[in-house]
Amino acid sequence: MKIKVVVADDHPVVADGLRFADASDVTVDIVSQVETVEKLEPTLREHHPDVLVMEVRLGGRDALKKLEEFNGEFSDINVVAFSGQENPTHIARAAAVGCYDYVSKTSSCQELIRSLKSAAMGQPAPQDSLMVETQARMRRPRQSIDHDVPLTNREMQVLRHIAMGLSNREIGKSLEISVETVKEHVQNILRKLDVNDRTQAAVWAVKRKLV
Numbered sequence: 398m399k400i401k402v403v404v405a406d407d408h409p410v411v412a413d414g415l416r417f418a419d420a421s422d423v424t425v426d427i428v429s430q431v432e433t434v435e436k437l438e439p440t441l442r443e444h445h446p447d448v449l450v451m452e453v454r455l456g457g458r459d460a461l462k463k464l465e466e467f468n469g470e471f472s473d474i475n476v477v478a479f480s481g482q483e484n485p486t487h488i489a490r491a492a493a494v495g496c497y498d499y500v501s502k503t504s505s506c507q508e509l510i511r512s513l514k515s516a517a518m519g520q521p522a523p524q525d526s527l528m529v530e531t532q533a534r535m536r537r538p539r540q541s542i543d544h545d546v547p548l549t550n551r552e553m554q555v556l557r558h559i560a561m562g563l564s565n566r567e568i569g570k571s572l573e574i575s576v577e578t579v580k581e582h583v584q585n586i587l588r589k590l591d592v593n594d595r596t597q598a599a600v601w602a603v604k605r606k607l608v
Contacts, residue, residue: 400447415450465566565580
């Protein structure tokens, strides 16, 4: 199986490592490597790879935000975030903007290859991936033991996203609801928790180990 890949990373060693990855049933064809967010769009348009392997920050800039700006233009290109940062907020944001998977650079090369193969074949992301685990945690409804939490299931989901540092737009994408609906939920959360802002709501959630 041959997988056409564009690598977006500041470090050439990432592309070099993939080129020499030992996978008998997969050939990784790296058609281009970019190091800045400005080069992402023209490169994807020119090469249209099966998979984009991307660090979450390129040249000190937010690459996830750039993905969101594409507004679905490259929706048929699966994005595997391959990052040295296992920050839960980055993982949650990657999920919200539509990344297929999030693989840590502490993982083995075979784990990355497994993710690339699944992405290219259109299969679900591996169940033990950081992305899947984070999504499940964020979308988990309130538990029966949370009897002292005055929130609905949806409000609890929104609160977890807030605690992860996601914007209203990112929350809407993640939960597949409108930004206006997110705003309504946020206002209800602040009122029910009797807090003044999102930061205080996030602190409230963390203290109660809801995230």
